[in-house]
Amino acid sequence: MLDADNVDSFDFSNCDIALDLIPVVEGLTKERKRLPFWHGWDDKGSEIFEIIATTSPTYTLWKRELALLEMKSNEIASETTPPTILVELGSGASSKTRLIIEAMLKNHGSLTFVPVDLAKDMITKVGKELEQSYPGLKVEPFGGIFMDGIRNLSNREENKLLLFLGSSFSNVCMYEQVNMMKEIRAQLTAKDRFLMGLDMDNDRASLLEAYNDQWDFDGDMDKTKFEYVYDFVEKPADGEVPSYVVGYLKSLVEHSVNFRKLGLTVYFQAGEKIYFTDGPNHSSKWNPHQIHRLAERSGFAVENYWTNEASDYCLVCFVPV
Numbered sequence: 343m344l345d346a347d348n349v350d351s352f353d354f355s356n357c358d359i360a361l362d363l364i365p366v367v368e369g370l371t372k373e374r375k376r377l378p379f380w381h382g383w384d385d386k387g388s389e390i391f392e393i394i395a396t397t398s399p400t401y402t403l404w405k406r407e408l409a410l411l412e413m414k415s416n417e418i419a420s421e422t423t424p425p426t427i428l429v430e431l432g433s434g435a436s437s438k439t440r441l442i443i444e445a446m447l448k449n450h451g452s453l454t455f456v457p458v459d460l461a462k463d464m465i466t467k468v469g470k471e472l473e474q475s476y477p478g479l480k481v482e483p484f485g486g487i488f489m490d491g492i493r494n495l496s497n498r499e500e501n502k503l504l505l506f507l508g509s510s511f512s513n514v515c516m517y518e519q520v521n522m523m524k525e526i527r528a529q530l531t532a533k534d535r536f537l538m539g540l541d542m543d544n545d546r547a548s549l550l551e552a553y554n555d556q557w558d559f560d561g562d563m564d565k566t567k568f569e570y571v572y573d574f575v576e577k578p579a580d581g582e583v584p585s586y587v588v589g590y591l592k593s594l595v596e597h598s599v600n601f602r603k604l605g606l607t608v609y610f611q612a613g614e615k616i617y618f619t620d621g622p623n624h625s626s627k628w629n630p631h632q633i634h635r636l637a638e639r640s641g642f643a644v645e646n647y648w649t650n651e652a653s654d655y656c657l658v659c660f661v662p663v
């Protein structure tokens with residue numbers, strides 16, 4: 343049995359834990375206990391996300407973005423001139439993307455779509471369905487991480503419209519957001535555009551409600567001994583970094599949990615937390631000033647900016663400068 347106290351010196355090569363669970367063991371045995379955010383992002387995780395996002399009465403982000411895309415897809419499609427490759431980072435089921443694909447096919451006649459996602463089987467299946475739905479569409483799925491997907495297109499001559507929907511960028515650790523933007527900027531030319539969907543910071547009560555009751559406890563954990571908490575951390579409205587929501591499980595009493603699948607026993611003090619992310623933010627929540635600062639700090643300008651009627655969701659079109 344692996345014990346939390348000796349994990350730093352433990353030789354994982356001699357143990358029979360599935361490879362993809364090792365980061366979970368490492369996270370649970372750090373002083374600041376945490377679960378890696380990407381854990382669960384595979385074909386199954388993306389399928390579950392699509393069901394929760396489209397049906398949850400409290401997680402309204404997906405529907406707010408859909409409503410905005412219904413209004414703005416034609417304008418978005420005219421941001422680039424053909425021939426254009428449409429690239430989507432973290433595309434998942436690409437259900438909202440259908441609106442942009444339809445608008446681009448109407449404007450451009452034909453289109454190549456490159457969905458980029460860790461959920462390779464899912465995007466391959468979705469790609470075939472999209473090709474059946476839309477004559478004139480060619481889908482080239484890329485199963486892998488975001489930046490590999492972008493780098494893979496660096497030799498292509500066509501203009502690119504890069505999509506990062508679902509406020510997924512807000513899940514990137516706040517200390518890495520500008521670097522990620524700079525890396526993306528380095529792969530784009532002045533004719534390319536980068537469209538991002540971002541959740542705004544204005545309705546705190548609904549924001550916290552959105553993250554309620556989504557935790558599925560491991561069978562080894564006693565639900566009554568943990569509290570499931572999401573806090574809103576407010577940052578200065580005129581500052582560089584956005585506010586954010588942070589989520590964690592708080593142990594209500596001193597006790598140990600034996601995680602059988604991990605072969606690990608973890609001791610919890612009363613009040614000790616397991617964070618759901620490596621970094622501070624589970625999800626950043628933005629205002630227009632912070633979005634402009636993000637652009638300026640990473641070599642972009644904001645070319646277009648659309649919000650919904652409630653001003654609680656926005657689509658931003660970044661142009662490389």
Ligand SMILES: C[S@@+](CC[C@H](N)C(=O)[O-])C[C@H]1O[C@@H](n2cnc3c(N)ncnc32)[C@H](O)[C@@H]1O
Pocket residue numbers: 380383384388391395404431432433434435436458459460461486487488489507508509510
């Ligand atoms: C929150 S879902 C968003 C899905 C869809 N874009 C939407 O707006 O409904 C995030 C998607 O990003 C994928 N993903 C997460 N991290 C990734 C990474 N580092 N590289 C590639 N795909 C990733 C997941 O597999 C998942 O399909």
